[in-house]
Amino acid sequence: xxxxxxxxxxxxxxxxxxxxxxxxxxxxxxxxxxxxxxxxxxxxxxxxxxxxxxxxxxxxxxxxxxxxxxxxxxxxxxxxxxxxxxxxxxxxxxxxxxxxxxxxxxxxxxxxxxxxxxxxxxxxxxxxxxxxxxx
Numbered sequence: 001x002x003x004x005x006x007x008x009x010x011x012x013x014x015x016x017x018x019x020x021x022x023x024x025x026x027x028x029x030x031x032x033x034x035x036x037x038x039x040x041x042x043x044x045x046x047x048x049x050x051x052x053x054x055x056x057x058x059x060x061x062x063x064x065x066x067x068x069x070x071x072x073x074x075x076x077x078x079x080x081x082x083x084x085x086x087x088x089x090x091x092x093x094x095x096x097x098x099x100x101x102x103x104x105x106x107x108x109x110x111x112x113x114x115x116x117x118x119x120x121x122x123x124x125x126x127x128x129x130x131x132x133x134x135x
Contacts, residue, residue: 021070078135091125
């Protein structure tokens, strides 16, 4: 099942996408991130960066989530897009970042994101990623 809704735990401007692990994670997350990056008024190059980060998250997260879905909370700000991925299994946040390393390129998420934080919460972890464009 795939769904998007206002997050009950996030701020009123937060969108939660919950995608069943499988072939739809990439296409759904890519489209939602692209739409919200445009809403955040990110320029085209940063919008492309956000979609690339979404692709990497979509392809790597299913092995690190603690549920049968990949859950991402997205929030827009002034030329800023925030992504919160999780809940992830213990150690899943760092493992997802390690998995985002592309041979010959390096860690794409670390290169494109402005901030990356792995936050433990109870027995789970969340990966927070911020992409921004200075005004």
